[in-house]
Amino acid sequence: MFDALRNYINNYASSQISEEDFDLVKQAFKHKKIRKRQYFLQEGDVCKYTAFISKGAMRQYSVDENGNERIIRLGIENWWMGDFESFVMLTPSLYNIDAVEDSDILMVTNEQMQLLRAQVPAIEATIKVMDQNRAIAYEKRIRASISFSAEERYLELQKTYPALLQRFPQTMIASYLGISPETLSRIRKQLAVK
């Protein structure tokens, strides 16, 4: 259960976390199984936990006034899930988060995470790299949304996160790209011919 998180930390911190330090991590995180279609967070609630996905697939989305789901984030094994603003500011979330497959998650509060950062150097190092990578990924996504056509956005996703295309239904991929399922279907057909 905790092996994925241990590997993740060792990889991001570029060093092996000690058994003693990892015991602190294990005490701070709470394991939860979450079934397909079960909510991790509902709009209006405070996102008290951020979750490390050790197995499964999840999505974060809002629902517009016409009932359309707008997916802002998709996540699979070794990704984190949570509404960052609500988690940090303890404000009601604008988002829903639910499981797209049966999932195993490890949950931690922001208070516990800040404590861990202060106590465990490998966690501090991991979070610094995570913050950096997140900023870079977000800048790429903003750039794609401003500058790229729908086809280019699809190709970028295919190049950067090919695993997502295998794990999530086409309707969710379309929503994540900000296009209609019909447009995505047309793009895929055109690319298949090329």
Added chain:
Amino acid sequence: MFDALRNYINNYASSQISEEDFDLVKQAFKHKKIRKRQYFLQEGDVCKYTAFISKGAMRQYSVDENGNERIIRLGIENWWMGDFESFVMLTPSLYNIDAVEDSDILMVTNEQMQLLRAQVPAIEATIKVMDQNRAIAYEKRIRASISFSAEERYLELQKTYPALLQRFPQTMIASYLGISPETLSRIRKQLAVK
């Protein structure tokens, strides 16, 4: 010159930085005047510095194959400017950054910044808050790009950063919002009537 940066640090770190520590900051940062339309960064170059804008206005943009400028970021006093990915990874930048008004900037390399983080607790605290705020701002922008109409994106910008609307020409605001100047003009006229 350095007063704006000192106030910024005191505000973000929620404490007063000592004279001794601020001397280290002053040694690490290099002052530069940059005139309207002068480049801070050109596409293909490595972004060796990140800049704190103590006076002026700047923009970060790419140029598409048809010669259209796509603005990814606007900045004024007390904001930072730089291509984060290139700055951290030392890879060639996909962006240009130039001054939209005559500007005063304080420049620092990533190496110096990491040294400062280790030496000066107020800098470490400041950067943690900056990282957090940046992640929240980027998530909002991604959400707007997926879920919001052009009018809603304009209203969001007006609400969140009203100063930007005063400082940058309409063509740049339109580019930042990912819409044509004609669409922006139509939206503004419609809102004036409401």
